[in-house]
Amino acid sequence: MEKFSTLKSSAIPLNVENIDTDQIIPARFLKATDKKGFGDNVFRDWRFKEDGSANPNFILNNPSFSGEILVAGDNFGCGSSREHAAWALVGYGFKVIISSFFADIFKGNALNNGLLPIQVSKNVLSELFDAIESNPETILEIDLEKQQLTVLNTKLKTHFEIDPYKKTCLINGYDDIDYLISKTTQIEAFELQKTN
Amino acid sequence: MKKTLFDKVWDAHVVETITNGPQILYIDKHLIHEVTSPQAFNELKQRQIPIFRPQQIVATADHNTPTVNQHLPIKDELSRNQLEQLSKNCAENNITLYQLGHQYNGIVHVMAPELGITQPGMTMVCGDSHTSTHGAFGAIAFGIGTSQVAQVFASQCLLLKKPKSLRVTVDGQLKKGVLPKDVILYIISKLGTNSGTGYFCEYAGEVFETMSMEGRMTVCNMSIEMGARGGMIAPDQTTFDYLQGREFAPKGKAFENKVSYWKTLPTDSGATFDKEYRFDAEDIEPMVTYGTNPGMGIKISETIPIETTSSDKKSLDYMNFEAGESLIGKPINYVFIGSCTNSRIEDFRVAAEFIKGKQKAQNVTAWLVPGSRQVEAQIQDEGLQQIFEDAGFELRQPGCSACLAMNEDKIPNGEYCVSTSNRNFEGRQGPGSRTILASPLVAAATAIEGKIIDIRKQLN
Ligand code: SF4
Numbered sequence: 001m002e003k004f005s006t007l008k009s010s011a012i013p014l015n016v017e018n019i020d021t022d023q024i025i026p027a028r029f030l031k032a033t034d035k036k037g038f039g040d041n042v043f044r045d046w047r048f049k050e051d052g053s054a055n056p057n058f059i060l061n062n063p064s065f066s067g068e069i070l071v072a073g074d075n076f077g078c079g080s081s082r083e084h085a086a087w088a089l090v091g092y093g094f095k096v097i098i099s100s101f102f103a104d105i106f107k108g109n110a111l112n113n114g115l116l117p118i119q120v121s122k123n124v125l126s127e128l129f130d131a132i133e134s135n136p137e138t139i140l141e142i143d144l145e146k147q148q149l150t151v152l153n154t155k156l157k158t159h160f161e162i163d164p165y166k167k168t169c170l171i172n173g174y175d176d177i178d179y180l181i182s183k184t185t186q187i188e189a190f191e192l193q194k195t196n
Numbered sequence: 197m198k199k200t201l202f203d204k205v206w207d208a209h210v211v212e213t214i215t216n217g218p219q220i221l222y223i224d225k226h227l228i229h230e231v232t233s234p235q236a237f238n239e240l241k242q243r244q245i246p247i248f249r250p251q252q253i254v255a256t257a258d259h260n261t262p263t264v265n266q267h268l269p270i271k272d273e274l275s276r277n278q279l280e281q282l283s284k285n286c287a288e289n290n291i292t293l294y295q296l297g298h299q300y301n302g303i304v305h306v307m308a309p310e311l312g313i314t315q316p317g318m319t320m321v322c323g324d325s326h327t328s329t330h331g332a333f334g335a336i337a338f339g340i341g342t343s344q345v346a347q348v349f350a351s352q353c354l355l356l357k358k359p360k361s362l363r364v365t366v367d368g369q370l371k372k373g374v375l376p377k378d379v380i381l382y383i384i385s386k387l388g389t390n391s392g393t394g395y396f397c398e399y400a401g402e403v404f405e406t407m408s409m410e411g412r413m414t415v416c417n418m419s420i421e422m423g424a425r426g427g428m429i430a431p432d433q434t435t436f437d438y439l440q441g442r443e444f445a446p447k448g449k450a451f452e453n454k455v456s457y458w459k460t461l462p463t464d465s466g467a468t469f470d471k472e473y474r475f476d477a478e479d480i481e482p483m484v485t486y487g488t489n490p491g492m493g494i495k496i497s498e499t500i501p502i503e504t505t506s507s508d509k510k511s512l513d514y515m516n517f518e519a520g521e522s523l524i525g526k527p528i529n530y531v532f533i534g535s536c537t538n539s540r541i542e543d544f545r546v547a548a549e550f551i552k553g554k555q556k557a558q559n560v561t562a563w564l565v566p567g568s569r570q571v572e573a574q575i576q577d578e579g580l581q582q583i584f585e586d587a588g589f590e591l592r593q594p595g596c597s598a599c600l601a602m603n604e605d606k607i608p609n610g611e612y613c614v615s616t617s618n619r620n621f622e623g624r625q626g627p628g629s630r631t632i633l634a635s636p637l638v639a640a641a642t643a644i645e646g647k648i649i650d651i652r653k654q655l656n
Contacts, residue, residue, distance in 0.1 A: 017507035018389060018489050022621040027600040031260060031274035033234035033281045045623050050609065073507065075390045078423065078489070079621060080600075081325040082232065083341035104393055104425055105325060105339055112343035163357070165217035175343070180351035181245065183212065183220060187353055190211040190222055 002114040003173035007095055007142045008152075010067035013132045014059055019072055020079030021106060025088040027080075038084050039091025064136040068095040071128050075099075076117075077106025086113045096142055098149070100125040111166050112175065118142070118149060118160045127156055144171060198467035200361055201430050202396050205336045205461065209319045211353060218355040224318040225252055226348045227304050228291075230282040231259045231602075232323030236346035237285040247289045249352045254313060255286050255293040258303045260602050263565055263592035266296055275603065300443075302568020302594045305329040305536035309413060310570055312442025316431035316458040321348060326536050326618065327426070328419040332412035333439075334431035334461050336396070339420065359425055360470040362395035363463075366403040368477030373652045375546065376411035377538060377616065377635035379403060380418040381483035385493035387473065392424025395471065398463065399429050403477050409438040410542040417537045418618050421490040430462035482651050484523050485620050485633040487511040492620075493633065496524065496650050514622055515630050523632070523648045527559070530613035531643040532625070534565030535599035538616035538636050541574045547640040548580040556588040557646025563605065564589050565597040589643065601626045614642040 029041045046058045054061045070089065076099040077085065086109040089097065097110065098118045110117045120128070131138045131154050139152040144167065150157045162170075169175060180187075199207070211220040233255070240247065247253070260275045270276040279296065286293035294300040300307060305326055308314045316334035321327060323345045330337035340354070347354055364383055397419050404412060412429045419427030436455050439445045446454050481495035488511040494500065502519045503509045512519060533539070533547055544564065556562050564584055566572040572594055575581050584591050598605040599617040601624065607613040609628030616639050617624075620631035632648070641651045 015506075016510065017505065020489070020619075020621045022600075022619070022624050026623060026627070027259075027602040030231050030602060031272075031278050033278055034238060035235050045627055050627065075423075078389060079325070079619060081323060081339040081341055083235075083323075083343060086341070101390060101393070103390070103423060105341060109341035109343065112341060163218070165214065165355070176347050176355050177239075177243070177245070177350050180220070180347055180353050180355065183353070184248075184351065187211055187220070187222070187351060191352075194208075194222070 001112070001173045001175050004095065004114055004116055004170045005144055007068060008139060009069050010065070010137060011069035011071050011098070011132050011140050012059055012065045012067055013129050014070060014072045015129050017073035018075045018078060021077060021082050021085040022079055024077070024085040025082065030082060030084050035087045037091065038088035039093070042088040042092045068093055069098065069140055070094050070096070071098045071125070071132060073099065074122070074125075075101045075103065077110070078103040081105045081109070083109045083113070086110045086115055090115050098125070098128065111170065114170065114173070116142070116144065116170065120149065120158055120160060124156070124158050127154075131156070198464040200463045200467045200469065201334060201398055201428055201461055202336065202361055203467070205317055205319065205334070206358060208317070209336070218357050220353050221319060221356050222353055223321050223348050225254070225313060225320040226352070227308055227320065227322035227327070228253060228255045228345065229259055229304050229322070229324065230257050230278045232342050233285065233345055234278065234281045235342050236323075236349055239346045240349050245350050247291070247349050250290045252352060253291045254308065255282060255291055256301055256304050256307050257282060257296050259596045259600065261296050261595040262603050263595050263597045263605055266593045299569050302570065303536045303539065303596055305413070305417065306539060306567030306571065309333065309409070310442070310568060312439055312445030315439065315445065315454070316435060317461055321354065325420045326417050328424070329413050329417040329536055331416040331419065331426050331428040332409060333435055334428055334458065336426060336428065338426040359396045360394055362392060362397045362424065362471045363469040364397060364399050364473045364475070365401040366399070366475045366477055367401045368403065370403060370477050370480060373482055373637060373655045374480050375635040375637055376407055376414040378480055378483045380415045381485065381490070381493045381633060382480045382495070383475065384418065384422045384491050385483065386475065387422050389421060389489050389491040390423040392419065392422040395424050397424040397427045398469070399427055400463070404429050405432065408542060409434060410540040413540065414537055418490065421618060431458045432462075482635060482638050484638065484648065485631070486515060486517050486523060488514055488620055488622050490618065490620060490633060494523070496652070524650055526612070526648045528612050528614050528632070528642050528647055529559050529561065530607050530611055531560055531562040531639050532565070532598045532613055532615040532617065533636050533639050534563065534567070534597050535617035536567060536596070537618045539565060539567030539571060541571050543616065543636040544571070544575055544580055545578070547636045548583045550637060550640045551587045551589070551644065552583050554587055554644045556643045559646045560643045562589040562643040563598060564591045566594045568594050587644075598625050600624060601629070607631070614639050614648065
């Protein structure tokens with residue numbers, strides 16, 4: 001997993017609520033057996049028209065907006081547990097997703113792939129949308145160590161929460177597998193005393 | 197201390213608690229399928245880590261399988277490759293696999309309970325959000341991502357924070373024509389799609405106590421649709437009777453011993469929950485959804501609520517519905533009875549009872565997709581197949597099918613489908629498809645009428 005400490009980038013505003021993982025990556029693209037290539041089909045049915053041409057009304061196709069941060073509406077990542085959604089977002093080039101609410105499994109999947117989900121209040125989220133939509137060149141700065149999100153041109157500063165264990169993992173690029181394997185002795189002892 | 201069912205099962209599986217961090221939770225059973233496992237197998241292989249407890253893993257092929265001509269080689273190259281990968285990975289690692297064509301093959305959440313793999317008091321995971329289904333037995337069962345599949349492969353454990361507890365109680369008796377599917381659609385319509393996030397939900401009260409195991413599975417299956425990681429129902433005599441004699445359930449004295457343990461699991465009276473909701477069975481009617489998330493549901497007698505947010509409006513535009521209108525009388529061209537929510541024998545019995553002696557409407561394509569080979573065999577043994585065929589329904593072979601439209605079974609662009617599955621997301625059943633979630637009874641009636649009806653009028 002890649003390490004994450006700070007990021008300075010413009011952002012793409014996707015002001016839609018309840019974006020489910022079927023929208024992030026539709027099921028028909030889940031046939032691959034490795035993690036590569038999903039970025040090409042992220043938000044497939046919103047990004048492309050039926051004939052395969054780009055849908056000019058979708059924000060990812062709007063040349064004014066770019067960046068490694070996606071700002072999305074409430075309840076992002078609900079639905080299917082497919083980690084392909086996280087792979088698709090990472091594959092497309094996102095490093096951070098900001099929303100006022102994340103679905104459980106998606107949040108875990110994102111963290112396990114070095115993609116930082118930042119939960120902000122509904123007010124902050126709408127301020128972010130306003131700032132970015134009115135000025136696509138708005139730069140956001142994320143400092144994971146300090147758990148701080150700053151909007152450089154509007155001076156908006158906000159603290160965000162992250163599980164301390166997950167924070168350490170992200171900063172160091174560790175994953176849970178290494179940790180769990182280091183506990184094999186305890187796990188085996190647990191198995192022996194387990195009665196049911 | 198008074199404990200909930202969830203506490204009892206969770207606490208019995210904690211290997212260690214990390215200070216200021218998550219807990220190491222031991223997993224009894226790990227179910228896998230072709231779509232969310234290949235990357236996890238690759239990960240372990242690359243890192244040269246062996247599978248820790250292969251005998252606690254069971255695999256099936258379900259998401260990406262065709263529902264016709266399963267005896268022939270799979271036409272789609274990518275799908276075929278994915279299934280071959282699964283077979284290869286299972287063979288290399290000594291994992292039991294019920295592949296396509298095996299007599300135990302089926303949707304993972306249908307196959308494991310009917311084989312007695314799912315048992316009370318267990319912790320179970322699968323790389324699939326509807327793993328919550330298995331909670332119907334009083335197990336802690338939840339969906340995980342592929343990185344976590346790899347973690348369980350490597351250690352039979354997961355690092356997790358203990359979720360909070362939530363209880364939904366429904367007292368009273370369900371009215372005629374109201375099925376378990378309606379109960380859960382009703383609960384989600386009242387609570388919304390993220391009310392359960394961060395919680396594990398217990399369903400309690402007379403309605404669930406008197407419900408069959410199939411019905412309980414339908415309810416627990418959709419827990420994830422209100423954001424909860426899982427749902428549970430206390431094991432009782434119904435659970436024990438269902439399990440007794442099943443292939444992998446304990447036998448004889450061992451079974452009796454287990455039952456005595458299982459009887460200690462229900463929530464202690466006086467135990468507290470972080471959040472509680474209460475509903476009255478009398479208030480529930482057959483339900484239909486009108487939008488693009490499972491929380492957007494109404495009773496059949498209600499009209500679509502006036503939209504309040506831009507997302508609601510976007511949903512209604514997608515569905516081509518208007519606020520204030522009723523769904524009764526809406527013409528429908530597709531009906532799907534299947535998915536891990538409603539593809540068990542009981543679902544097909546309900547449908548067959550209504551369909552018997554009737555003909556499907558000309559305009560309707562009606563697909564019936566059993567959840568497993570065993571359900572398929574039961575449909576034949578009980579003579580239901582004849583009823584379906586006579587009525588013009590198409591009985592296909594088991595699999596996830598049009599629930600997620602990963603194979604050929606897709607609803608065409610712009611068409612409505614009354615579906616017994618669990619998700620009505622945009623394009624879930626095929627690009628541009630419009631899904632209306634309902635019970636198998638409402639789905640069967642829609643196929644006969646060619647439009648949505650108030651089923652209660654036909655039952656009285
Ligand atoms: S039937 Fe649908 S919801 Fe159930 S496991 Fe298959 S794809 Fe998932």
